[in-house]
Amino acid sequence: MRISTSERVFGGFNALLMVILCFITMYPFLYVLFASLSDPASVAKHRGLLLIPLGFTLDAYKAVLDNPMISTGYRNTIFYVVAGTALNLFMTALGAYALSRRNVYFKDFFMFAIVFTMVFHGGLIPTYLVVGNLGLLNTPWALIVPGAISTFNLIIMRTAFQQVPISLEESARMDGANDFTILFRVIIPLSMPVIAVMILWYTVGHWNSYFSALIYLRDRELYPLQLILREILVNNNTDSMMTGASTLDKMDVGETIKYATIIVSTLPILVLYPFLQKYFVKGVMIGAIKE
């Protein structure tokens, strides 16, 4: 195939554009990484892009890891992620299974009622009142129970369950299996790719969420990492991190501490991301061909 000049020019231009895009996407992370490893005073004096760390010190990381708020936040977030995702999966699987069976009474009605919640909802305040009435305010459950099922994920999982050959289910039934056994011993093991995607999506969702914690929690002891991050990064409050440093040092150190906080809080995702990426993408694909 002959390639015309205009196509070659376009190709070059396109490649250049993509390189620029990659730079714009990656550089902020690199800057944060370099700055977090740098000597605070040099970062404060430095102007412009950073291409390597200026000096090398792990002091900022030490300050971050020594901070009790960060470690409680981390611990709380891990609890919310694990317990939340477990409940998410369990509930979504139950719903997806029940609604993927052919002969369930009022199935279409239930399905409609569930999908309807995607286009109409009561809004923030009535939801807040419901959570309050159930006595969930300021408890860890407020971050887990009200979001037990994502309707979008339910639909995806249901579609996957429908694709498991019916004969497998029937033979299990012959062997005396009830629906719980069929779901957990037959359907789920055969739908592992989708289950994996759901685990990832729910996990990242819990890891990154801050809004429900902001609304429902008062007690700082219960704060997830993201709310602590909000104080440090957005409200610019690094005071709690520095005891003992002089005021002038504090300003410089505060900056590098912020960068180290970003790295520490995003590290799990940054490290796992290359391995998980293809599953995430698969999820979008499955979502795209739902119906």
Added chain:
Amino acid sequence: MAMMENELPVRNRAKSYEKESKLAFIIKDLNRNKFIYIMLLPVLAYYGIFHYGPMYGLQIAFKDFSPALGIWGSEWVGFQHFTEFFNGFYFWRLIKNTLLINIYELLFAFPAAIVLALLLNEIRSNMFKRVVQTISYLPHFISIVVVVGMMVDFLARDGLINQLLVMFGFESIAFLRQPEWFRFLFISSGIWQGIGWGSIIYLAAMATIDPTLYEAAKMDGAGRWKQTLHITLPGIMPTIVILLIMNMGSMLSVGSEKVLLMYNASTYSTADVISTYVYRKGILEASYSYTAAVGLFNSVISFILIVSANSISKRVSENKLW
């Protein structure tokens, strides 16, 4: 082994059912499929409590809700809260901010992902393509708190962006304190975070286009531009329309989570949107009935938008969400 009821041949089963009353039929079905209904129970309870419960609670928008009296016991006040909101000082500002952010998003962020997908599709080297994709998806997984945190830092008076501006001889700008910058920053950071992820679904759609169409077009002398225009774009049109409809639905509920982090009192004039107003008034100031009314207004408009977008699209293009 005893022959159990549900193992009867299908035909016999159907015949025997005809003779039974409807009620007995239902009871029998409930019994046979009892585990399925047991499974359904917590799911329905969840949707009942956390989705339909709030819808029931929406009546407080028409009442003077007091927590002591409860939803049911509080007194009806009709549309008082709505008129108060419509005539209030903030109404037009909130509508304008909410709509403008959405319109800009529709004009810039929505097509950006499509353009990226088209450009990625033109890359011949698979290796290079994969690298670009991997990098461009990444910001999607970073929490909004961290993204806004980085913006706060980079856009600060002495932050990286201003350092660069000063180095090139410009004035430094207090980006996050100036209302006129808010929309630009909100939309562009949104593109930064979402463009790669948004492009996946279009790339998936492109992958399903029949390659013989391209062969035929090449035979007819179509260059890559013509192929894009006449094959790729029409090929992903259904996907574009579906995503557009979904975007319409979420129009008024624009990311309060991000605005809440990004705005401050000095940028309220362009940044305050309906959902952040609901948060401030409702959660922080506890005027529940009034903000429930504001929220209901929001939900109803979103609902109307998504339903009409769907029906318009159904009429003109046969693409539909339902």
